[in-house]
Every structure is written in structure tokens, then in C-alpha cells.
Amino acid sequence: MPIYLDLHEMPDGVTAEHVAEMHQADLKVEHEFNCRGLTYWCDEKRQTAFCLIEAPNKQSLKNLHAKAHGDVPLRIIEVDGNIVESFLGRIEDPEKSQNTKLNIINDPAFRAIMLIETSNYLNRVEANQFSVFTQKFHRSVTKTIKQFEGRTVKQDNNSYLTSFKSVTNAVLCALKIQSNFKYITPKFDIPNRKLKIGIGCGVPVTEKSGIFEEALELTTRMCEIVKDQIVISNEIKSLYESENRNSFINKEHIRTLKPEEEKFLNTLMDYVEKIWNDSKFNVEDFSKSLGYSKSQVYRKLKSITGKSANNFIREFRLHRALSLLHKQKGNISEIAFETGFNSAAYFSKCFFNKYGLLPSKYIQQHII
Numbered sequence: 001m002p003i004y005l006d007l008h009e010m011p012d013g014v015t016a017e018h019v020a021e022m023h024q025a026d027l028k029v030e031h032e033f034n035c036r037g038l039t040y041w042c043d044e045k046r047q048t049a050f051c052l053i054e055a056p057n058k059q060s061l062k063n064l065h066a067k068a069h070g071d072v073p074l075r076i077i078e079v080d081g082n083i084v085e086s087f088l089g090r091i092e093d094p095e096k097s098q099n100t101k102l103n104i105i106n107d108p109a110f111r112a113i114m115l116i117e118t119s120n121y122l123n124r125v126e127a128n129q130f131s132v133f134t135q136k137f138h139r140s141v142t143k144t145i146k147q148f149e150g151r152t153v154k155q156d157n158n159s160y161l162t163s164f165k166s167v168t169n170a171v172l173c174a175l176k177i178q179s180n181f182k183y184i185t186p187k188f189d190i191p192n193r194k195l196k197i198g199i200g201c202g203v204p205v206t207e208k209s210g211i212f213e214e215a216l217e218l219t220t221r222m223c224e225i226v227k228d229q230i231v232i233s234n235e236i237k238s239l240y241e242s243e244n245r246n247s248f249i250n251k252e253h254i255r256t257l258k259p260e261e262e263k264f265l266n267t268l269m270d271y272v273e274k275i276w277n278d279s280k281f282n283v284e285d286f287s288k289s290l291g292y293s294k295s296q297v298y299r300k301l302k303s304i305t306g307k308s309a310n311n312f313i314r315e316f317r318l319h320r321a322l323s324l325l326h327k328q329k330g331n332i333s334e335i336a337f338e339t340g341f342n343s344a345a346y347f348s349k350c351f352f353n354k355y356g357l358l359p360s361k362y363i364q365q366h367i368i
Contacts, residue, residue, distance in 0.1 A: 001054050003038070003081050004061050006073035007205040010047040016106035019049045024102065025068040026051070033064040039093045043108035050109045050205060052084060052091060079204075079211050086153040087111060087163045087204065087212060112170035112201045112236060113215045114150070115223040116141060116160040116177060118194060136184040141177055148173035161216075167239040170199050174230050175253060198223030199232045201239065218262065221269050227306035228255035233262060257304075264300050267291075276316055277340040283309040317341065318354050325359060332359045 010019065019042040026037045036054040043049070051073070055061040058076045065072050085091045088111070093103055118137060134157065145152060145162055148169040154161040164170040174197045181195045200222065202215030210216070222231040230253060232240075237249050237256045249256055257265065271289055275281045286309050287294045297309065305312050321339040324330065330338065336347035351359050 001034075001036075001056060002078050003052065003054050003084070004058060004076050005079045005084065005205055005211065006051050006053070006061065006065075006076040007203070008049040008051070008071055008073050010042075010044075010049055012047075014047070016042045016044055016104050017102065020102050020104040022069045022071060023051070023105075026053075026064060029068050030064055032067070033060045035060055035064045038091055040105060041088065041107050041109035042105055043110060044106060046108065046110060046203075048109070048203060050203070052079075075205050075207070077205055077209060077211065083153070083211060084204075086151060089151060108165075109204050110201065111204075111212065111215070112164040112167045112199060112239075113212060113219045114160075114162045114164065114170050114174060114197060114199045115219050116162070116174075117196045117223055118158050118181075137181070140180045140184055144173055144176045144180065148176070166243070167201065167236055168243045171232065171236065171240050171249070171254070174199060178230060178253065195229055196223050197230045198226070199230075199236050201233065201236055218266065221265055222257065225265065225269065226255065226257070226304055230254045232256050234259050261300070261304060264290075264292075265304060268301070268304075272313070272316060276313065276320065277338060279337070279340045279342050281313070281340065283313060313340075314350060315354065318351060321347065321351065321359075322355070322362075325362060332363075335359075 008019075019040065023037065023040050026035075030037050030053075034056050038052040038054060040052065041050045051065075053061050053064070055064070058078075061076060062072050081091050088109055094105060094107075141160055142152075145160070148164070149166065150162045150164045150169065150173055152160060152162055162170075162173075164173070177197065178195065198219045198221070200215045200219035202212060204211045206214040208214050208217070218233060222233065232249070232254055234257060240249060241247060267290055271286075275285075284294075286292075287297050290297060292300070301307065301309055301312060307315065317339045321335050321341075324335045324338065325332075329335065332348070333344040336344040339347070341347035341350070348358050348360075351357075351362075355362070357365075
């Protein structure tokens with residue numbers, strides 16, 4: 001049976017005790033709707049609550065809440081239980097304290113989300129064998145995440161997606177990983193070893209369809225698109241300084257995106273992800289489509305990505321092409337045209353200029 005996570009906005013005056021009573025009311029009548037209440041999260045500060053419920057469909061969940069206490073959720077998304085546990089740490093109610101009738105859970109679902117990326121498809125070792133660097137990197141990152149009480153949601157050879165209850169811990173973890181990275185990277189290998197970290201934050205249910213999707217989208221874009229090594233959202237900066245009595249973020253080590261920069265980044269990427277593989281696309285269309293003047297687009301794009309519009313689109317296409325080559329999603333000509341290049345020859349030339357080898361050579365070395 002599907003599992004759903006729903007969002008309730010708590011009116012003024014509603015406390016964690018009230019939410020616990022509503023949860024108990026759900027459990028008393030859940031059988032009437034073929035549902036099973038698994039657990040909930042309550043955040044008195046942000047006035048939100050989230051219920052995790054196994055149900056035949058969304059309507060059954062709404063009917064359950066309507067009968068139990070009348071507070072129908074604002075939004076509902078379908079989720080995977082394992083993913084929920086990875087982000088939030090549990091999928092069942094915590095054990096009830098002894099000698100208490102009501103299990104009051106004042107446990108926010110708000111999380112800081114950190115994405116760590118190093119290397120790329122080019123620099124991974126063939127046959128998924130870990131190099132000495134990779135072994136050291138994984139040991140170091142795993143140890144550091146644990147040290148700062150983070151949870152690993154997903155990882156592969158070159159990336160980690162992690163979740164933190166504490167914004168401070170997320171920021172300090174990123175700085176520690178950055179510091180350790182310098183010591184585990186051999187000097188001769190520095191040009192091939194890149195580290196990027198993005199940190200955003202948010203709640204698990206928003207207007208978007210996936211769990212933490214809004215926070216994940218911005219975090220991924222900060223990590224992969226912004227030129228600096230560690231990039232955080234403006235909300236992360238504000239929360240960090242609030243948690244640490246106005247102790248300021250070190251601008252030398254961390255780039256904080258201003259609200260207008262976050263808006264531009266999201267507007268830019270929403271547009272680019274629609275048109276990036278259209279070979280007819282002209283960068284002159286950028287200013288019209290994004291609602292900025294040409295000079296504004298150039299200045300903002302250069303500040304955030306370090307690239308001109310032409311270079312940004314070309315490198316975005318090459319990155320997607322590299323991914324398709326690695327996943328063997330077609331031959332060189334097919335991937336060239338699929339990623340917006342007018343000819344396989346021009347694609348190969350751009351690929352060589354960017355990565356230092358031809359696509360055919362990459363396939364020989366990394367795929368076959």
C-alpha cells in the first residue's frame with residue numbers, strides 16, 4: 001500500500017500536545033479508512049506538522065483526518081519509506097516515555113540538505129575500482145558526516161546527499177570536508193580532483209511533488225552551477241548566524257547566495273533545462289526569456305557561474321553528453337545531436353577542448 005506524507009499548517013496557539021492528541025485521534029479511527037498512521041513530526045516554531053500514513057489513496061487519508069479531528073492537510077505527496085527514514089531518521093513513533101498517556105513528539109521535519117560532489121565521469125576509475133584517493137575521500141567524508149550528526153541519504157562513487165537537523169552542523173561539516181580534501185588529494189592530481197558543496201534547507205512537503213524537492217533543487221543547482229567551492233542559501237546563512245549569536249559566515253571559505261541571486265539561478269535553470277538540447281537556441285534569447293537586459297544577464301551569469309552565456313550553454317550540454325556517454329545511451333553521433341550540437345565533428349572538438357580527450361577515446365578507456 002502507498003505511503004503518504006502530508007503537511008498541516010498549525011494555527012496560532014496549537015502546541016505539540018494538541019498535535020499529539022490529533023495523532024491519537026487518527027489512530028482510533030484509521031481502520032475505518034484502511035489506513036495506518038506511522039508517525040508524525042511537529043514544529044511549534046514554524047507552526048507546521050507532517051503526518052506519515054499508509055493509505056489506499058490520498059482521498060482516504062483526507063477522509064481519515066476529516067473524521068478524526070477535522071484538520072485536512074494542505075498538501076499530500078506519495079513517498080518511499082526508506083527515503084523518508086534517510087532524510088528524517090524514523091518512520092515510526094518514538095517510544096513513549098514511561099508513565100505518560102500521550103506520546104508528545106516535538107520534533108521538526110525541517111532539514112539542512114547538503115550535496116557533496118567530487119570528480120566527474122572522466123576521473124572515475126574503470127570497472128568501479130576505488131583508487132587510493134577515492135578510498136581516502138570516502139573514509140574522510142563518512143567519518144566527518146557522522147561526526148557532525150548528518151545522515152547519508154544517497155551516495156555513489158563521487159557524490160553524497162546528506163541531511164542535518166542542525167544548520168550549524170551542516171556548515172561546520174562542509175568546512176571540515178573542504179579542509180580534509182586538501183590533505184588527501186595528491187599534488188600531481190589536483191587538476192583532476194574538484195570538490196563542490198551546496199547547502200540548502202527546507203521542509204519535506206512543498207508545492208513540488210517530491211520529498212524535499214524544493215530544497216534539493218536549489219541545493220543541487222548551487223553545488224553544480226555556482227563557481228565557488230562551498231555555496232549556501234541565504235536562509236542557511238541567516239539560521240547559522242541566529243544559532244551562533246550572530247557569528248558571521250567566513251566569506252573567504254563560503255559563498256552565500258543573495259535572495260536575488262537565488263531567484264536568478266532558479267529562473268536561469270528552469271529555462272535552460274527546457275531548451276538546452278535545442279540546436280536552434282541562440283543565447284540572444286536569454287535576455288528576452290529571462291526578463292533581464294543583455295548586460296544584466298551577462299553580469300549575473302558571470303558572477304554566479306564564471307562563464308559567458310555561450311560557454312555556459314556549451315558546457316552544460318557537454319556535461320549532459322558526458323553523462324549519456326557514460327550510461328551508454330547512444331553512439332557519439334546520436335548523443336551529439338541529442339544534446340544540441342549540429343554535428344558530431346563539432347561536438348568532438350568541443351568535447352576535446354573541455355575534457356582533453358575525444359569522445360571515442362573516452363568510450364575506449366571508460367566504457368568498453
